[in-house]
Amino acid sequence: MSAPSLSVLIPFHGDDPSALLDALLAQAGADMEIVLFDDGSPAADVFERLSAHPDVLDGAVRILRSDTNIQRSGARNALASAASGEWLLFLDADMELPEGFLARWKELLESAEFDAAYGGYLVPETKAGQFAVHAALARAGDVNNAEARAKRGASAFAGSNMAVRSSLMANTPFDESYRGWGWEDVDWAVRAAKAGRLAHVDNPAGHGGLQSVDRLITKFAEGGINYARFLARHPDQASLPGARLARLLAQWRLSGPVQALAPALSRTQALPTRARVLALKAYKAACAAAALKEVTP
Secondary structure (H helix, E strand, O other), X not given: OOOOOEEEEEEEOOOOOHHHHHHHHHHOOOOEEEEEXXXXXXXXXXXXXXXXXXXXXXXXXXXXXXXXXXXXXXXXXXXXXXXXXXXXXXXXXXXXXOOOHHHHHHHHHHOOOOOEEEOOEEOOHHHHOOOHHHHHHHHXXXXXXXXXXXXXXXXXXXXXXXXXXXXXXXXXXXXXXOOOOOOHHHHHHHHHOOOOOEXXXXXXXXXXXXXXXXXXXXXXXXXXXHHHHHXXXXXXXXXXXXXXXXXXXXXXXXXXXXXXXXXXXXXXXXXXXXXXXXHXXXXXXXXXXXXXXXXXX
């Protein structure tokens, strides 16, 4: 049997990728493979349910498992090592696919003049109202067409809805020293841009993982050390708006006051959504500023 041209790779930890798997199977061609990776999910029922899926039982879909949580970089590297395709398409478990999604990727990859491409991100309207602040935050930074993202280059990449030549991934794996939430994918893209050709394309998928303000505050606090590590390792990215703010806060010793005040502002429902988004951005930068002194390149 010939090797597939495209490997669709889905790590998950706690999320249930069943809906995504069914959507992929409805669009997949004969020259594609689907591989899932249970990254030490706290509940075994998701893995057990997926293992009983007819397409897993007959070998059309593979599911791998780690007994421990090896984190986002480790899970993606494990999937890349297990994949057989010339191209690797990374998706998150909570993504929602528009009609023709895989066919568009296949057409883009058949004539690719790039080694990695990011397809973009959409906020599902059905969830935007309940998580209005996160939806507005995403739209302010992550939801852009290919032309707008290309102006930001590698810093506009994300680790989901990203297609990569297997040869580039073999030479440029994700850095597993990034632990917890955030920045391992942008770090990968900045390094990969020095080893291959990166591009932005218009083939967005919905990302269902909108979260509450409280959860975002927790994630930004956890991700501060990763953001600081990224800034320390890549001084050429110092012109990013968030990076400039983080360094200014560190210089002016304002990270502590911002960390103390911004969460309350972002939770205040009486404020306009835009103000709450700005408070979250400031908090994210302040967490990185507080961590900068602890990080060495």
